[in-house]
Amino acid sequence: MVTIMRNHRRKKTSRKNHHIITWVIFLEFVVLIVGLVIVLFPRQDSELDALLEQDVSIDYIEDDGQGEQLYVPRPDIDEQLLTVNEYSRPGEKTKAINYVVIHYLANPQTTAQQNHDYFESLKDLKDTYMSANYVVGLEGEIIRCVPDGEIAYASNEMNNQSISIENCHKDTTGKFTQATYEALVKLTAYLTEKYGLDRDHIIRHYDVTGKDCPKYYVENEDKWEEFKDDVMNYREECREKYQVTEAETQLDQLAAYLESMAEQDAETEGRQ
Numbered sequence: 001m002v003t004i005m006r007n008h009r010r011k012k013t014s015r016k017n018h019h020i021i022t023w024v025i026f027l028e029f030v031v032l033i034v035g036l037v038i039v040l041f042p043r044q045d046s047e048l049d050a051l052l053e054q055d056v057s058i059d060y061i062e063d064d065g066q067g068e069q070l071y072v073p074r075p076d077i078d079e080q081l082l083t084v085n086e087y088s089r090p091g092e093k094t095k096a097i098n099y100v101v102i103h104y105l106a107n108p109q110t111t112a113q114q115n116h117d118y119f120e121s122l123k124d125l126k127d128t129y130m131s132a133n134y135v136v137g138l139e140g141e142i143i144r145c146v147p148d149g150e151i152a153y154a155s156n157e158m159n160n161q162s163i164s165i166e167n168c169h170k171d172t173t174g175k176f177t178q179a180t181y182e183a184l185v186k187l188t189a190y191l192t193e194k195y196g197l198d199r200d201h202i203i204r205h206y207d208v209t210g211k212d213c214p215k216y217y218v219e220n221e222d223k224w225e226e227f228k229d230d231v232m233n234y235r236e237e238c239r240e241k242y243q244v245t246e247a248e249t250q251l252d253q254l255a256a257y258l259e260s261m262a263e264q265d266a267e268t269e270g271r272q
């Protein structure tokens with residue numbers, strides 16, 4: 001009887017040992033897994049977070065200098081600033097930028113360059129005060145004569161709080177060519193986006209003084225409304241295009257990330 005009891009106890013002890021070994025192996029396995037999770041996952045998660053939070057840089061997105069993103073691309077602008085002079089570029093700051101004022105040059109067939117050069121020549125001619133911040137040419141070229149936020153002589157009492165855009169045209173109707181029109185839409189969209197101006201802050205010289213300028217868009221009110229619509233629609237299109245591109249870029253990056261993780265997993269498994 002005693003022998004039987006002893007045998008029984010021995011059996012019990014060996015079963016207990018077996019249990020302990022199983023537990024140790026199991027714990028080692030748990031420690032290994034936890035270790036792997038700690039080593040691998042926090043890094044991956046922060047990588048993923050960084051990826052999702054990062055600013056997607058797309059060529060046509062510009063920083064406005066105050067850290068704000070502009071959705072409207074900056075059109076090609078030929079920077080030919082006038083010499084600071086009393087007659088066309090006084091070099092004084094405007095008190096604000098509240099309006100974009102649209103003009104026509106009233107001398108058919110002249111180019112943007114010719115008009116720029118005329119503004120520049122006023123410092124020597126000394127007979128008239130005239131200029132604009134921008135001139136848009138017959139081929140859609142854009143010349144900047146006076147920096148934004150600096151006074152140009154175009155829009156009378158609005159000079160102190162606006163950006164003025166002069167436009168070339170082909171004949172006495174004053175209608176802009178398609179190229180001029182498109183460049184003007186893009187430039188106006190860019191400037192109104194940049195300075196946070198809405199549709200009502202796009203005005204004509206006519207709205208300031210009653211002058212017949214820009215002629216075609218004073219005489220055809222519907223075309224003027226259409227122009228402002230085109231500007232606002234273009235801004236909206238740019239915004240939508242940006243959002244779609246941003247989403248696509250993020251999806252591409254996420255897909256690439258997941259693919260690289262899958263490759264890493266495959267490598268790790270291969271090693272085991």
Ligand SMILES: [Zn+2]
Pocket residue numbers: 102103104154205213214
């Ligand atoms: Zn005008």
